[in-house]
Amino acid sequence: MICTFKKKINFLSILIFGLVITLTQVNANAVRNLTIYAEPNLFVALTKIARIYSQNFSVNVSVNFNSSLDFVDEIDSGEPADIFISAHPIFAETMKQKGLIDVYNIGYIANDELILVTSNNNKELPVKFIGSNLSLEEAIKLIDKSKNNIILDHEGNSSGYFAKSFLQNFTLENLSVFSKLPEDRNSIVRDLSSDPNSYALIFASHLRHAKNLQILARKKDKNIYYRALVIAGDNMEVAREFLKFLKKTQSQKILQEHGFFIN
Numbered sequence: 001m002i003c004t005f006k007k008k009i010n011f012l013s014i015l016i017f018g019l020v021i022t023l024t025q026v027n028a029n030a031v032r033n034l035t036i037y038a039e040p041n042l043f044v045a046l047t048k049i050a051r052i053y054s055q056n057f058s059v060n061v062s063v064n065f066n067s068s069l070d071f072v073d074e075i076d077s078g079e080p081a082d083i084f085i086s087a088h089p090i091f092a093e094t095m096k097q098k099g100l101i102d103v104y105n106i107g108y109i110a111n112d113e114l115i116l117v118t119s120n121n122n123k124e125l126p127v128k129f130i131g132s133n134l135s136l137e138e139a140i141k142l143i144d145k146s147k148n149n150i151i152l153d154h155e156g157n158s159s160g161y162f163a164k165s166f167l168q169n170f171t172l173e174n175l176s177v178f179s180k181l182p183e184d185r186n187s188i189v190r191d192l193s194s195d196p197n198s199y200a201l202i203f204a205s206h207l208r209h210a211k212n213l214q215i216l217a218r219k220k221d222k223n224i225y226y227r228a229l230v231i232a233g234d235n236m237e238v239a240r241e242f243l244k245f246l247k248k249t250q251s252q253k254i255l256q257e258h259g260f261f262i263n
């Protein structure tokens with residue numbers, strides 16, 4: 001009886017040991033994933049941040065860049081996104097009202113500002129811009145005195161929304177306003193390279209060290225801030241973890257290095 005009892009204990013120990021090994025292997029092989037949706041001007045900074053986060057937390061990160069309008073439609077139709085980053089106030093509120101986000105975990109990660117830019121090769125640049133420190137309002141009125149073109153991003157992106165809202169404060173007489181079409185994937189920086197005598201009203205973060213452009217005026221707007229929204233779903237734990245990482249000093253420094261403003 002005693003021998004038999006010992007054999008049963010040994011057999012049970014083997015079973016438990018085998019179960020521990022199996023669970024350890026399953027946990028070691030468990031893969032956590034994170035899908036991020038963000039606007040194109042976040043491309044360089046967010047790619048760097050996502051790479052560091054992936055290495056430190058063993059998470060497979062997929063970062064997708066497109067207009068806020070397109071992403072909101074995708075999320076609303078059930079696409080598997082975990083984080084949505086945008087400065088567009090209307091779309092963020094729309095997602096909140098539809099119950100698509102975790103309202104208790106919204107990260108305010110950076111600010112931006114509107115700037116008026118043109119090519120360094122603009123041969124028609126008014127002399128008043130040279131050596132002056134005009135406000136953005138004064139600069140718009142100045143280029144409106146003659147027939148000029150100004151390019152805006154489409155309203156599906158945050159910069160297009162804020163640029164159009166700003167210009168609605170003016171009665172423009174000569175300035176022609178061109179809003180890009182959603183299907184136009186060329187950057188405004190490239191548009192100004194091919195049309196150097198035109199102007200553009202964009203976010204400061206769009207420049208990304210564009211040496212062929214010059215900033216003529218800028219306007220700080222406290223309402224231009226990027227929110228990282230946690231999408232309601234089964235992966236909110238990982239999304240909340242990334243949200244905390246976005247607020248860390250290392251992430252904030254990367255955002256600042258790429259044209260964003262940190263409070």
